[in-house]
Amino acid sequence: MSSPSTEIVRRASLLRQKILDHDYHYYVKAEPTISDEAYDALLRELQLIEEEYPDLRTEDSPTQRVGGEPTKEFPSVIHQPPMLSLANSYSEDDIREFDKRIRGLLGNEKPVYVAELKIDGVAISLHYTEGVFRQGATRGDGARGDDITANLRTIRSLPLRLRSTSKRPPTIQVRGEAFMHREDFENMNSQRVAAGEQSFINPRNSTAGTLKMQDSRIVASRPIRFYAYALHSDSSAGKTHYENLTMMRSMGLPVNEHTTRCNAIQEVIEYWKRWEERRDTLPYDIDGVVIKVDSLRHQEQLGSIAKSPRWAIAFKFKSRKAETGLKGISFQVGRTGTITPVAELEPVFVGGSTVSRATLHNSDYIAELDLRVGDTVVVEKGGDVIPKVSAVVLGKRQGRAKQFSMPTRCPECKTELHRPPGEANYFCENAQCPAQVRGRIEHWAHRGAMDIEGLGEAVVNQLVSLKLVNNVADLYSLHDHREQLLELDRWGEKSVANLLEGIEKSKAQPFHRTVFALGIRHVGASVARILADRYHSIEQLQQASEEDLQRISGVGPRIAESIAHFLQDKQNSAMIRQLRNAGVAFATQAQPDEGRLSGKQFVLTGTLSSCTREEAKAMIEKNGGVVASTVSKKIHFVVVGKEAGSKLQKARSLGIPTLSENDFLTMVRS
Numbered sequence: 001m002s003s004p005s006t007e008i009v010r011r012a013s014l015l016r017q018k019i020l021d022h023d024y025h026y027y028v029k030a031e032p033t034i035s036d037e038a039y040d041a042l043l044r045e046l047q048l049i050e051e052e053y054p055d056l057r058t059e060d061s062p063t064q065r066v067g068g069e070p071t072k073e074f075p076s077v078i079h080q081p082p083m084l085s086l087a088n089s090y091s092e093d094d095i096r097e098f099d100k101r102i103r104g105l106l107g108n109e110k111p112v113y114v115a116e117l118k119i120d121g122v123a124i125s126l127h128y129t130e131g132v133f134r135q136g137a138t139r140g141d142g143a144r145g146d147d148i149t150a151n152l153r154t155i156r157s158l159p160l161r162l163r164s165t166s167k168r169p170p171t172i173q174v175r176g177e178a179f180m181h182r183e184d185f186e187n188m189n190s191q192r193v194a195a196g197e198q199s200f201i202n203p204r205n206s207t208a209g210t211l212k213m214q215d216s217r218i219v220a221s222r223p224i225r226f227y228a229y230a231l232h233s234d235s236s237a238g239k240t241h242y243e244n245l246t247m248m249r250s251m252g253l254p255v256n257e258h259t260t261r262c263n264a265i266q267e268v269i270e271y272w273k274r275w276e277e278r279r280d281t282l283p284y285d286i287d288g289v290v291i292k293v294d295s296l297r298h299q300e301q302l303g304s305i306a307k308s309p310r311w312a313i314a315f316k317f318k319s320r321k322a323e324t325g326l327k328g329i330s331f332q333v334g335r336t337g338t339i340t341p342v343a344e345l346e347p348v349f350v351g352g353s354t355v356s357r358a359t360l361h362n363s364d365y366i367a368e369l370d371l372r373v374g375d376t377v378v379v380e381k382g383g384d385v386i387p388k389v390s391a392v393v394l395g396k397r398q399g400r401a402k403q404f405s406m407p408t409r410c411p412e413c414k415t416e417l418h419r420p421p422g423e424a425n426y427f428c429e430n431a432q433c434p435a436q437v438r439g440r441i442e443h444w445a446h447r448g449a450m451d452i453e454g455l456g457e458a459v460v461n462q463l464v465s466l467k468l469v470n471n472v473a474d475l476y477s478l479h480d481h482r483e484q485l486l487e488l489d490r491w492g493e494k495s496v497a498n499l500l501e502g503i504e505k506s507k508a509q510p511f512h513r514t515v516f517a518l519g520i521r522h523v524g525a526s527v528a529r530i531l532a533d534r535y536h537s538i539e540q541l542q543q544a545s546e547e548d549l550q551r552i553s554g555v556g557p558r559i560a561e562s563i564a565h566f567l568q569d570k571q572n573s574a575m576i577r578q579l580r581n582a583g584v585a586f587a588t589q590a591q592p593d594e595g596r597l598s599g600k601q602f603v604l605t606g607t608l609s610s611c612t613r614e615e616a617k618a619m620i621e622k623n624g625g626v627v628a629s630t631v632s633k634k635i636h637f638v639v640v641g642k643e644a645g646s647k648l649q650k651a652r653s654l655g656i657p658t659l660s661e662n663d664f665l666t667m668v669r670s
Contacts, residue, residue, distance in 0.1 A: 004053040012056045015046040019062040020161055024252045060132045060160040064153050074146035074212075077137035079125060081232060083175065084142060085307050086290065086314040092269055095291070098313050099265035102293060105302055105310070112294040113262045114241050115271045116229060118314055120285040121179030122208045124152065124226075128172050131162040131251075138211065142307055151211050152178075154220035163252035167238075174253060175230035180207050181283040183630055183646065184223035199361055201390055202380065203285060228253040229290075240294045261294060268315070276317045283646035288316035322355075323393055324348035326375045329360065329404060331411045335439025336521045337427040339410070339417060341366060343377070343389045350381045358387040362424045363406045370394075372401035410435075431571055437471065438464050440519050444472040447614045448525055449517035450506040454499040462488060472517075473575045475503050476582035507583045510621065511536070514585055518576075521562045527555065529626060531563070538576060538586035542567045597625030597668070601634055605648055606641030608661050619668045631656065639664045 004012075019042050025033045043062060050057040057063065089095055102111050123139040136152035138145040152158060155178065162168060180188075180203040188206075189199040200206040210222045231244040238244045242261050249255045258275075262268045272289045279286050293299055293311040302310040325346040332340045341360040348355055358379055360366055369392050371377065376396040381387045409416055410428035412435040417426045428436065438460050445455035452475075463469040466488075468481055478485065478500060485496045509517075512532035516525050523531070534552055535541040541563075549560035566572055580586050602620050604613050604627065611619075616639065617627045628635060631650040638651040638658045651658055659667065 004049075004056060008049060008053065009056065012046060012049045012053075015042055015049070016058065016061055018042055019046065020060075020159070023062065023156060024159065024163065059134075062160065064160065074148060074214075076140075076144045077125070077135065077147045078144050079137070079140075079142065082142050082307075083123060083125060083139045083145070084304060084309050086312055087308045088288075088314045088316050090316050090318075095269060095272075095313070095315055096265060098291070099268075102302065102311070106298060109298070111298060112240075113265070113268050114245075114259060114292045114294045115262050115268050116259045116290045116292070117256055117275060117282075117286045118288040118290045118316075119177045119179050119227060119256070120204050120287045121177040122204065122211060124148075124176060124178050124211070126152070126158070126174040126176065126228075128162055128174065130170055131164065131168060133158070133160045146212070148211055150216040151213065151219040154216055155224050155226050157254045158226045159252045163250070165247070165250050167247055168251055169233040169235050171233065171235075173232040174228050174248065175232070176226055176228040176253075178207050178211060178224050178226050179203065179284055180223055180225065181646075181650070182285065183283060183650065187630055188223060199365075201388075225284075226254060227256045229256070239296060241292055241296060241299070242294050244296075272315050279317065281645050281649070283650055286317075288314050290314055320350060321378055321380045321390070322348045322350045323376055323396075324355075324379055326371065326373055326377050326389070328373055329366075331407065333410060333412050333428055333433060333435035333439070335436055335443050335519050337429060337433065337436055339406075339426045339428060341406075343371075345377070345379065345389075348379060350379050350387060355379055355381065355387045358389050360389060363404075363426070364424045366404050372397070372403050374398065374401035412436075431569075432470070434464060437469075441469060441472055441475070443519045444475070444517045445506075446517075449513055450509050451502075451513075451614060452499075452506050453502040454495065455502065459499070471575050473578035473582065476507075476579065476584070478503060507585065509585060511538075511585055511588045514538075514579075515541070518566070518572075520566045522559045523563060526628065527559060530555065532588060536588040538580070542573075597623040600625045600636040602627050603629070603631050603635050603638045603647055603651070604641070605638060606644030608639075608641040610661060610665065616664070623668055637664075 019039070022033055022039055022042070046061070047063050050061065050063055089098065099111075125137050125139070125145065126133060127135040133153070134149075135147060136149045136158075137147050140146060153160065182203060185200070185203040185206060192199055200209075206222070207224055210219055210224060213219050228248045229245075230241070231238075231248050238247055242259075245255050245259060260271060262271065268289075268291050275286065275289060291313050293302065299309070299311040304310060326343055327346060328344040330342045330344055332342055334340060341363065343358045343360050345356050345358060360371070369389070371389065371392055374397075376393040377389045378391040378393065379387055380390040406426055407417065410430065410433060413428065413430050413433040415428050415430040415433065418429050419426045430436070438457075441455070441460045441464070442457060444450050445452040445460070455475075460469075463478075466484075468478065468484065469475060482496060482500070485491055485499075486493065510532070512525075512529040515531055515538075516523065516528035530552060531541060535544060544564075546557075546560045546564045549555050549563055550557055555563075567576075576586070597620060602625055604616055608616055620627050631638060631647050631654065633654055633656075635651070635654075635656050638647060638656055639661070640648055640658050641661055648658065
């Protein structure tokens with residue numbers, strides 16, 4: 001192997017520095033300086049150089065974030081100083097008592113506090129020498145943890161080399177929290193479910209499990225983030241905790257922007273109250289506030305008790321978890337035949353509402369929890385997330401608890417259930433199963449699909465029960481049964497007219513919505529649009545082979561197989577012919593690039609005063625734009641209404657332009 005020239009050595013060094021600088025601006029300052037394409041080009045150039053000249057590969061090279069070969073075990077790391085746990089408090093009285101103890105121990109010196117958000121993540125410790133990340137570990141038992149350096153290198157917001165500052169000590173330890181944004185977690189779970197894989201329970205458990213994986217290449221694919229919250233050094237550190245946070249920020253370490261200093265305990269309590277009310281506006285989960293004495297000299301003077309410091313305490317929020325009894329397990333049949341187990345619970349108040357039912361995902365999830373009817377279980381609810389059973393309280397299990405087993409037949413139509421190889425779910429394969437029929441019609445009528453007003457769950461149940469409708473195509477013959485509709489309970493001339501009008505209007509929905517409305521398994525709204533952009537009529541789509549479909553970006557083998565299977569089915573083909581004969585749009589009327597918003601992707605967040613979300617979406621699509629559900633670097637604009645939440649914050653962190661409602665309306669109407 002030839003030696004690299006001086007020019008190549010310099011180029012590799014320059015590329016490393018450029019990429020690390022871009023990582024800092026993107027992941028820490030949330031101020032991107034180049035496009036994704038330009039960043040990827042720099043990284044690829046560096047990878048090629050290092051592949052040809054391996055000796056140029058350094059431990060702080062950005063190429064090391066992709067993960068390496070699996071490790072067989074994690075060596076132990078001794079924490080010095082130990083990673084202490086915090087005492088918990090749940091009331092203002094507890095916090096005032098904490099303040100009273102601190103003031104009593106400090107005598108005449110008045111304490112200043114630092115209040116930080118308590119992110120619901122995983123504590124980790126990082127070691128830097130001469131600014132280079134050398135080692136990282138889990139908290140473990142506080143005295144020692146596992147060396148997970150290779151896994152931590154994959155976290156983009158964790159700098160592999162610190163930025164140079166005059167105050168940076170030669171050797172430092174950084175303590176912090178690894179976590180996931182809720183939206184990233186939900187997207188990851190959606191992708192896993194679409195691929196037939198088991199979903200994760202919550203962001204924290206997913207983060208903890210990911211960091212203990214032995215294949216860092218898998219870790220690199222997971223959306224883990226990092227915030228630093230403490231600095232330890234034998235030399236030249238700050239005199240206060242807040243100074244150290246500022247110093248870490250100047251070194252390029254991400255530090256939570258909501259941390260604040262408080263001169264009195266009442267300020268701490270107000271901070272806690274404010275964030276308990278606003279916790280759902282954050283893109284990540286928090287379960288309280290951490291309070292620390294700011295002065296490091298005071299911290300040393302106060303010392304520790306057992307495994308907890310005297311100078312810090314966790315001020316927890318009201319619980320969004322509760323224990324209750326599992327009365328039974330029922331089963332829901334989805335529109336694609338998926339059988340989903342549901343926990344029937346003793347009613348319990350959690351997160352602002354009474355919960356009596358919660359999702360159990362699938363039989364593998366139940367087996368993982370070792371869940372049995374009669375158990376005491378933990379019900380969890382976060383933000384607007386559907387309640388779910390997250391754990392079993394094994395210490396309260398009694399002898400009457402019954403072990404779970406999946407039914408062998410569909411609870412609706414008694415057809416024998418099928419579990420495809422490698423999948424977590426069981427399916428009813430009877431396309432005429434009443435539950436599936438109802439589900440498919442409800443999906444067809446949904447606002448994001450054909451948007452048929454007046455065709456809700458109760459109406460669908462009536463129509464299917466009376467056999468007026470057996471599939472979605474039958475909706476377009478309902479005008480022949482007008483007299484029967486008028487005889488239905490609580491139906492009148494106006495409601496029947498509105499329903500028939502809504503069905504008629506749905507024929508004009510664009511092709512991509514019709515594809516989505518068909519309810520093909522694994523085909524969501526975004527995949528439906530991709531298919532409609534590639535194939536401009538249902539005939540073209542039906543003629544596409546699985547291999548053709550897999551060549552489309554965004555369509556993997558499982559999705560391609562599902563599309564082909566659906567479109568080749570004789571009953572589905574007959575239904576499509578019936579829909580097409582009824583006048584439903586099964587071809588693209590106008591190419592997307594004809595609109596003024598061609599090629600632009602939008603996200604809508606908050607409440608718009610002049611139109612609904614669906615109307616705004618229709619305006620964008622009419623002008624050739626695309627509406628996405630999540631904020632990413634590929635989004636061009638985020639339209640912001642009243643009470644916008646985490647999507648607005650994420651847009652700001654990524655530097656994505658935001659539009660007020662007036663700006664948006666001007667754009668689409670000009």
